[in-house]
Amino acid sequence: MRQGGRTVLTIGRNFFSPRETTIKRFQLADTITLVRGQHQWKAGADVNLDDILNYFPGNFSGAYTFSSLASFDGGRPSNAAAGERYVQAFAGAGTTGPTTEPNIKEFAAFVQDEWKVRRDLTLTFGLRYDLQSFAQPTVQNPDPQLAAAGIDTSFLKTDKNNFAPRVGFAWNPQDKLVDLVQALKAPYRQGAAWVMNASTLAVIRKFKTSDGAFMWQPALAADQPATLLGYPVIEAADMPDIAANSLSIAFGNFRHGYVITERNETSVLRDPYSNKPYVNFYSVKRIGGAVVNSEAIKLMKFSVS
Numbered sequence: 001m002r003q004g005g006r007t008v009l010t011i012g013r014n015f016f017s018p019r020e021t022t023i024k025r026f027q028l029a030d031t032i033t034l035v036r037g038q039h040q041w042k043a044g045a046d047v048n049l050d051d052i053l054n055y056f057p058g059n060f061s062g063a064y065t066f067s068s069l070a071s072f073d074g075g076r077p078s079n080a081a082a083g084e085r086y087v088q089a090f091a092g093a094g095t096t097g098p099t100t101e102p103n104i105k106e107f108a109a110f111v112q113d114e115w116k117v118r119r120d121l122t123l124t125f126g127l128r129y130d131l132q133s134f135a136q137p138t139v140q141n142p143d144p145q146l147a148a149a150g151i152d153t154s155f156l157k158t159d160k161n162n163f164a165p166r167v168g169f170a171w172n173p174q175d176k177l178v179d180l181v182q183a184l185k186a187p188y189r190q191g192a193a194w195v196m197n198a199s200t201l202a203v204i205r206k207f208k209t210s211d212g213a214f215m216w217q218p219a220l221a222a223d224q225p226a227t228l229l230g231y232p233v234i235e236a237a238d239m240p241d242i243a244a245n246s247l248s249i250a251f252g253n254f255r256h257g258y259v260i261t262e263r264n265e266t267s268v269l270r271d272p273y274s275n276k277p278y279v280n281f282y283s284v285k286r287i288g289g290a291v292v293n294s295e296a297i298k299l300m301k302f303s304v305s
Contacts, residue, residue, distance in 0.1 A: 001066045002083060009072075015063050020055040040114040042126075048106040057098035062088035094139040103135040112166070120175035124168040133158045173207050174215060180251050180300050181229060188253040188296045193225075193232045195250040197239040204228065204249075242302055249300040257296030260289040 001009040031044035066072040067082035077084035091097030112126030133156075140154035184192060196204065205216045217227045225232035231251070242248045263286045271280040291297060 001069070001072050003068065013061075015061075016056055016058045018055070018057070020053065022053040024051040025049070026051075038116045040116075042112045042114070043110065045109040046107070048104075050104040050106075052102050052104070054100045054102060055098055056100075057089075059087050059089040060098055062086060092139065096138065101135060105133045107131045120172045122170040124166070124170070126166040128164040128166065130162045130164070131158070131160060172210065174209055176300065177207075177215070177229060180249070180298055181231070183298045184252060185295055188256055189231075190253070191255060192251060192253045193234050194228050195234045195236050195239060195254075196248060197237055197241065198235055199241045200239065200248045201233065201235055203242060204233075244302065246302050247299040248302060250297060251300070252297030254297065257291055257293040258289060259292045260287065262287040 001007070026049040027047065029044070029046040031042060034041040063086070064077055065083060065085050065087075066077060067079055067084050071077070071079060071082075071084060077086050108128070108130045110126060110128040112124065115123045115125070117123055136155050137153060140152065146153060181189070181192075201216075205214070207215045209215060215228060216233070219226050225234065227233060239250065240246045240248050266283055266285045269282040269284075271282065274280055
């Protein structure tokens with residue numbers, strides 16, 4: 001019963017009760033793998049069959065709407081202008097009434113090849129196919145607006161061209177870093193360190209080994225540097241970002257490979273005129289550096305992008 005535009009009293013069960021949806025699902029899936037040389041072939045299929053029972057008796061028992069207690073006491077909706085009504089649904093011709101069976105059939109299959117081109121590079125090529133079909137309606141909705149729009153509800157279209165090719169690659173940069181370490185002669189590895197800028201370090205910190213462990217390890221103490229493959233990492237803003245043909249990572253023993261020199265003399269210039277009544281002093285000290293042993297320092301060159 002409604003008063004003042006809102007429902008104030010409801011008697012009886014819900015208009016859609018009793019309600020039932022039961023799904024019986026059958027699934028069959030299998031995958032096979034074949035390894036030959038540098039190739040690992042995989043193929044598989046998956047079949048799903050859903051047997052669905054849906055029972056929805058919406059308004060099949062009828063529903064009364066009254067606009068006042070007096071009208072409710074009369075037992076018959078009579079004031080249509082006030083929204084009073086009696087509604088009851090019936091099964092349409094050719095339909096199954098409140099019972100429907102929207103069964104679903106699904107089929108999927110794939111084939112894939114993982115080709116290990118190099119120790120640090122794997123290419124993946126594959127093809128997947130999916131097919132999903134639904135139980136077709138038993139009747140067509142006679143709504144004239146649907147007919148005018150050219151919409152036929154008597155069938156559900158099945159897409160049979162759902163092919164999905166896939167291409168991927170996996171690159172393990174750990175090998176390149178290990179190669180750079182081994183490129184440095186053994187006497188220089190003791191005391192060696194990595195040097196790179198913050199941008200390059202942000203990329204390196206995300207690298208993982210084949211077992212999922214991070215290659216970069218944080219410092220164990222506040223006064224110790226982080227490590228990469230067991231060697232300390234030094235962040236230097238002057239190192240270039242990763243780009244085509246860039247030398248963005250250095251590894252080496254800089255005590256043996258790089259020398260910093262400075263002159264003992266410091267020249268001082270006294271200036272009592274520029275900023276009176278103050279006296280300015282300008283000090284100049286010459287400091288320089290250079291690579292003196294290229295065998296003690298190795299650089300990683302990034303390929304053309």
